Amino acid sequence: MRTIDWDEDRAAVRLIDQTRLPAEYEVVYCERVDELIAAIKELKVRGAPALGVAGALGVVLACKSASKGEIERAVMKLKEARPTAVNLFYGIDRAYRAAKRGKTPEEMEELALAEANRLIEEDIAVNRKIGDYGSVLLEDGDVVLTHCNAGRLACVEWGTALGVIRAAILQGKHIEVIACETRPLNQGSRLTTWELMQDKIPVTLITDSMSAVVMRGGMVNKVIVGADRVVKEGVINKIGTYMHAVLAKEHGIPFYVAAPTSSFDLEHGYEDIEIEERSPEELVYCGDTQIAPADVRVYNPAFDFTPFELIEALITEKGVFHTPIKLI
């Protein structure tokens, strides 16, 4: 099943609830835009490309409102669901621009849906292209370290970083993966391991703090991660990415980023971007288990910035940009 899609019968957004994996596989339906906004905030759907699709499908739901003014307000609210991944805004903008060509809310909904469906098909095609281009960088026998989840669960299907690995495996190369658990929300241990095991791709789980020792020990020879936003001087991605990039450089291991050009925001530098700070609760509790004093002070940025100097190549659907990366 696709990570996120439009359900014709229910006229709703259908998505895999990623907060329940791997213990439970549950599909949820959002019939109203506020339900989808809540799902985005709670990370039931996450990952830059999937957020692009969520944004576009959110506009479809917004068009169920009675008036253009209400639709506009719903779209604005949707844009505030999460601040860092540019794809959310990209998907919203594309679908809303299409919708505004309609005269009635019904027409607007139809036009937004057509655009959202195009975005979905594009995401799949773009992922495949990223895989094709990126797979050239992987050799038979490689062990690839990845952080967070830049797999099919972060997209519609296939994936960006994990799409590169899937493409290399399709070419007959033997590739293994080391997945960092990705604190504090464990997208690596919950999602990356799960989707790779579903595909029978060999994967070993480690804590984020072990990447340096697996690099030094020769247990890994490439790193591939995704990106939430590509800016002028580098990439913004899940917290921990910068650390892995520094460690990879120190140990002579190539560090790759795989991302669609829809994640590009080359008009901005990293200092212009709002890095989402999430709730202290994410470090104080793990499920129902308390793992820190309830009133402890917490610093919990969801993303960090990695400069191009630390990135060997940026893999996109338009080709591979090798170091020294200069996009503008």
Place this chain on the structure above:
Amino acid sequence: MRTIDWDEDRAAVRLIDQTRLPAEYEVVYCERVDELIAAIKELKVRGAPALGVAGALGVVLACKSASKGEIERAVMKLKEARPTAVNLFYGIDRAYRAAKRGKTPEEMEELALAEANRLIEEDIAVNRKIGDYGSVLLEDGDVVLTHCNAGRLACVEWGTALGVIRAAILQGKHIEVIACETRPLNQGSRLTTWELMQDKIPVTLITDSMSAVVMRGGMVNKVIVGADRVVKEGVINKIGTYMHAVLAKEHGIPFYVAAPTSSFDLEHGYEDIEIEERSPEELVYCGDTQIAPADVRVYNPAFDFTPFELIEALITEKGVFHTPIKLI
């Protein structure tokens, strides 16, 4: 209360159950050596210096056996409780050497207890000395990053790395701490934050993967950690230590290790040392919450090795060894 001590009334080892903190503060009593071995394995008591005391007190419990043969077997079993921290063996050896001067099990128990009590008093004195020497390295206004728990909960009281911070604060310096949560068992979030908050020392909790961004962002200007074993070429300490050391060097931040000379094992190189690999469960579950597929392959070393080249100074009760560190 001391982290670990002898309870005269109950003729038992009394310890704070560190697996229950910070949600619950519970004191447990081990009257038999196998109870203490279980407590060590389950990390109810942990931290190199505290394990030294546990080892010595374990010999006292072993001496409750009926014969010298049984005592010997119990001591051997105690030595196998955990493989990496040298202090456990050090504590056992000291108490058992003392015990063997006794003729009857009763005499042996008495001699072992006297030696264990000396070890307890020494640990406190040694911690204070480490604090005195190390505090010179800290300046008013410093923000110190630490990993795992090298505090009073890792010792009898006071602490090694955190003892240095406590000593600097006693001198009137304003020091703040950034505690890394220390996956997978969260000794940083569960224990370090808890004991610092008890002492009203300002502390901020981060995930291990955030240390690089707090270093780059100028939010921290020193790193101090403890050590489970100091070998010829460097230190063995909690997994993640090596990563922080590489990152500190990259960001021009001094990286200090505080450890008593009882952690020294200079006859061995790091390749001689067995690095404990712990259960995959530690990464698959957090309390009752499943955070990874039950059958995922896991790599879970409890410690890593950091070479002296990455360490600015080694703080001991005998003084500070500055870089280039040469102990032999």
